Amino acid sequence: MDGALSIGGNKIALTSRDDGILLDFGVNMRRKRDYLLGYRALVIANKLYYYLYSEILPKIRGIYREDLVELDERAKTALEKADELRASTCIISHGHADHYGAAGFLSNNVAIAMSNSMKTIIESMIESSAALDIEVEIFQQKDRRRGEKLKRRFKGFEEETRIPDISFSVIPYPVDHSLPAAFGFLIEEASLAYTGDIRMHGLFKHLTKRFIEKVQGVEYLMIEGTRISSSIRVSEEEVSREIERFIEEKPGKLISIIVSPTDIDRLRDIFRISERLERKLVISPKIAYLIDKLASSETKITLPSMKNVFIYFERRSLKGDGYDLKSAHYRSWLKNVYLNRIDGKMEGELIKPDQISKDQGSYIFMMSGLDYILELAQIRPEPGSRVIVSTSEPHDEEQEIEWSRFERWIDLLRLDLRHVHSSGHADRESLLEIINGVNPKKLIPVHTVDHQEFERLRKAGDIRCDVIFPKIGEAIKL
């Protein structure tokens, strides 16, 4: 349905005569940015209609929320002539919004299947972000006709175990990606393997290798091809060494580092580096909240210890010296992170910007996004202090605008900027290793904008099987 010629926005339907399943139902970020014009398109009364019109969401009948379709005769009309799809379950590969972020539009009759850790990660990110109504109603919906809360059927799956009571036999296998609880799948009756997002250069490359072994010889391999035209491979180990060097080069100066909060393996590594270099670690509350939530679940993910860690106390109220937790500007998740420390219920100590300011060379400040640079303006690092960005580079205009604003703050604050990152996606050589390792009869590339490169590699003999290029809205008969 989508994700055929774009990076992200994967929406794959697999149907038999009686029923179907969906593999991922992500936001096509590119298309969304291309067509969203101001707040107007986000008004809840018009959202579904605009999304369908501009094909941010595919025009398919039978899968969208009954309440929204029923209340909006324009959306109803737009869907009337569309192809119908029956799908009882949507299986999510991992907790990145380009794979799950449109699931809030799905009918409540569509169950969601994912691992329990993945669910915790997604819930945590939803709660601690600027929430968008329908988009975040994945596990629970508010029926807009009567206002009642509807719980969606949830199927938690375990690695290497068939997902229970769904209409296909699907086995999830964990794979290496830039966040934990990422899965590839084997759909047995279709003899189809789907990689989700995958790489071979992270700390869990052995998982990808195991996935390759397990799905070897399938008829069809549906593979992500984000980086099919690049052979650059920066490993997580290299990132770790670089970060350590960047810190060591600045004795006596504050080090700030920007990471993606869900990249827990990298977080854990920075916790370790800070210990080794005897610097105190300060983390953003968003990161603390995710770790708290995972720690209280039964996750198998190895979490960093919060002992001896500081949690950055954001100044958010006008009264009470700026830290009045009764203020509505502390949303409930944030308030809980802080209260649990004030009451001594959880490990980690709160720290205010002034305290960091006084002893800058003792700290590493771990921030959860580019916008956190504004908090640095409160800490006022000494000129020449270092900021390390350890997330992916901007890859569209909107992110470039955000990046240039970030850089302006870097210059204004007289900071020394470094960038080091390891992609969550396999490079060309790794993709070929996966393809040739699995050795399918046919290859179906998704999550890529470069069909030509796949075709070129096939002609050159690097890809030794047929390649089927999917088209949006066109079925492939297996």
Ligand SMILES: [Zn+2]
């Ligand atoms: Zn991803």
